Amino acid sequence: xxxxxxxxxxxxxxxxxxxxxxxxxxxxxxxxxxxxxxxxxxxxxxxxxxxxxxxxxxxxxxxxxxxxxxxxxxxxxxxxxxxxxxxxxxxxxxxxxxxxxxxxxxxxxxxxxxxxxxxxxxxxxxxxxxxxxxxxxxxxxxxxxxxxxxxxxxxxxxxxxxxxxxxxxxxxxxxxxxxxxxxxxxxxxxxxxxxxxxxxxxxxxxxxxxxxxxxxxxxxxxxxxxxxxxxxxxxxxxxxxxxxxxxxxxxxxxxxxxxxxxxxxxxxxxxxxxxxxxxxxxxxxxxxxxxxxxxxxxxxxxxxxxxxxxxxxxxxxxxxxxxxxxxxxxxxxxxxxxxxxxxxxxxxxxxxxxxxxxxxxxxxxxxxxxxxxxxxxxxxxxxxxxxxxxxxxxxxxxxxxxxxxxxxxxxxxxxxxxxxxxxxxxxxxxxxxxxxxxxxxxxxxxxxxxxxxxxxxxxxxxxxxxxxxxxxxxxx
Ligand code: PFF
Numbered sequence: 001x002x003x004x005x006x007x008x009x010x011x012x013x014x015x016x017x018x019x020x021x022x023x024x025x026x027x028x029x030x031x032x033x034x035x036x037x038x039x040x041x042x043x044x045x046x047x048x049x050x051x052x053x054x055x056x057x058x059x060x061x062x063x064x065x066x067x068x069x070x071x072x073x074x075x076x077x078x079x080x081x082x083x084x085x086x087x088x089x090x091x092x093x094x095x096x097x098x099x100x101x102x103x104x105x106x107x108x109x110x111x112x113x114x115x116x117x118x119x120x121x122x123x124x125x126x127x128x129x130x131x132x133x134x135x136x137x138x139x140x141x142x143x144x145x146x147x148x149x150x151x152x153x154x155x156x157x158x159x160x161x162x163x164x165x166x167x168x169x170x171x172x173x174x175x176x177x178x179x180x181x182x183x184x185x186x187x188x189x190x191x192x193x194x195x196x197x198x199x200x201x202x203x204x205x206x207x208x209x210x211x212x213x214x215x216x217x218x219x220x221x222x223x224x225x226x227x228x229x230x231x232x233x234x235x236x237x238x239x240x241x242x243x244x245x246x247x248x249x250x251x252x253x254x255x256x257x258x259x260x261x262x263x264x265x266x267x268x269x270x271x272x273x274x275x276x277x278x279x280x281x282x283x284x285x286x287x288x289x290x291x292x293x294x295x296x297x298x299x300x301x302x303x304x305x306x307x308x309x310x311x312x313x314x315x316x317x318x319x320x321x322x323x324x325x326x327x328x329x330x331x332x333x334x335x336x337x338x339x340x341x342x343x344x345x346x347x348x349x350x351x352x353x354x355x356x357x358x359x360x361x362x363x364x365x366x367x368x369x370x371x372x373x374x375x376x377x378x379x380x381x382x383x384x385x386x387x388x389x390x391x392x393x394x395x396x397x398x399x400x401x402x403x404x405x406x407x408x409x410x411x412x413x414x415x416x417x418x419x420x421x422x423x424x425x426x427x428x429x430x431x432x433x434x435x436x437x438x439x440x441x442x443x444x445x446x447x448x449x450x451x452x453x454x455x456x457x458x459x460x461x462x463x464x465x466x467x468x469x470x471x472x473x474x475x476x
Contacts, residue, residue: 005170019332038216065244072238091238107155205280236404
C-alpha cells in the first residue's frame with residue numbers, strides 16, 4: 001500500500017485533518033449562525049452535536065478508511081461488498097458538489113485578499129454595491145485589468161492551487177502545505193482577536209456573542225447546529241475516510257479525533273470572538289444599533305467596512321491578513337475535497353495522480369460556473385422558482401448539508417449491520433492498547449449502533465421536511 005502514499009506521523013495527520021475541518025464554515029458561517037441563534041445557546045447545542053454525534057462518526061469513518069486502505073468507494077466495497085460501494089460513490093459525488101460551490105466562495109475571498117492588500121477596495125464608500133458588482137463580474141474581456149479582476153479568474157486560480165497541491169501527493173503536497181498554512185492561520189486568528197478586543201465597544205460584541213439568549217431556542221436551532229457540526233468537521237462523505245486510508249497503523253485514532261474536533265471547534269469559537277468585537281466596533285463608529293451579519297454580507301460587506309474605518313494603512317494590514325486567513329482556511333479544505341475523487345480514480349482506475357488532479361479540478365470548476373452565474377447574472381438561477389426564490393448556490397449548499405447527515409447515518413448502519421462493530425473495535429485497538437477495556441469502547445458501541453443512526457435518521461428527515469415545507473407550518 002505504500003505506493004499510495006501516507007502521512008508522516010501523528011502531527012501531520014492531525015494538522016491535515018484539522019485543515020480539512022477548519023474552513024469557511026468556521027470563519028464565516030459559524031459566527032453568524034451563533035449570532036442569529038442565540039449566541040451561547042447555539043454554541044451549547046453545537047458542542048452536544050460534536051460530542052454525541054460527530055465524534056463517533058469521525059472515529060467510524062477514519063477506522064473504515066484505515067482498515068481498508070482505499071478511497072471511499074473502495075473502502076465500502078472492500079469491507080461491505082459492491083452494494084455498499086454505492087454509499088462511497090454517493091459521498092464522492094457530494095464532495096464534488098461541495099467543492100463546486102466552495103471554490104466559488106473561496107475565489108471571492110481570494111479576490112478580496114488581492115483587492116484589499118494590493119488594490120483600492122477599502123477606498124469604497126458603498127461596500128454592499130461593490131460586493132454586488134464584484135460577484136457579477138464573471139469575466140471581463142474588455143481590458144487586461146478587467147480580466148485580471150474577474151471572478152472567473154480568481155476562482156480558477158484557487159482551483160489551480162488546489163490541484164497543484166493535490167497532484168504533488170500526500171506527504172509532499174497535502175501534508176506539507178497544511179503544516180505551513182495551519183500554524184499561520186492560528187497565529188493570524190489570535191493576532192486579530194487581540195487587536196479586535198482593544199477596539200471601542202469590543203466588550204459589547206463579546207457579550208452579544210457569549211450571553212445565551214434562550215428566546216432564540218427553536219427546533220431549527222438544533223437543525224442548524226447539527227448541519228453545521230457535520231459540515232464543519234468534514235463528515236458524512238468520505239473525506240476523513242480517505243485521509244484515514246493514509247494513516248499508519250501505529251496511530252491512535254480516538255485520541256487523534258479528539259484533537260481534531262477540539263481544534264476545529266476552537267477555531268469556530270475564536271472566529272466569533274474575532275468577528276463580534278469588530279462588528280460592535282462598527283456599530284459604535286456608525287452610531288447604529290445593528291448591522292446585517294447574516295450570510296455572505298458578513299465577511300464581504302460588513303468586515304470590509306470595518307477595515308475601511310480603521311484607516312488606510314491599518315485597514316489594509318488587518319483586512320489583508322483577515323482575508324489571507326480565510327484563503328488558507330479554505331485552501332486546506334478544498335484540498336481535502338479534491339482528494340476524495342482523486343483517490344477514487346487513482347485507487348480504482350489506476351490513473352496517474354497528477355493527471356486526475358488537474359482533470360477533476362477542471363471538471364469541478366466547470367460545475368461551479370452556474371453557481372457563479374447564479375449571483376445575479378442569470379436571473380432564473382438567481383431566484384429558483386421551486387426553491388422559495390433562493391439562488392442556486394444556496395440550493396446546492398443546502399442539498400449537500402442534508403446529504404452529509406444522511407451519509408453519516410448510513411455509515412453507522414454500515415458499521416452496525418455489515419462490517420460489524422467488533423471489527424471497528426479491533427481496528428481501534430491497534431495503536432491503542434488501553435482501548436480494550438475502556439469506557440470509550442462502550443461509549444462508541446452505544447453511540448454508533450443506536451444513538452447516531454437513530455438520531456441522525458430522525459433529524460435528517462425533519463431537516464428535509466423543514467427545508468421543503470417548513471416544519472412550523474406542519475406542527476402549528
Ligand atoms: N469543513 C469545511 C469547513 O468547515 O469549511 C468544509 C468541508 C471540507 C466540508 C471538506 C466537507 C469536506 F469534506
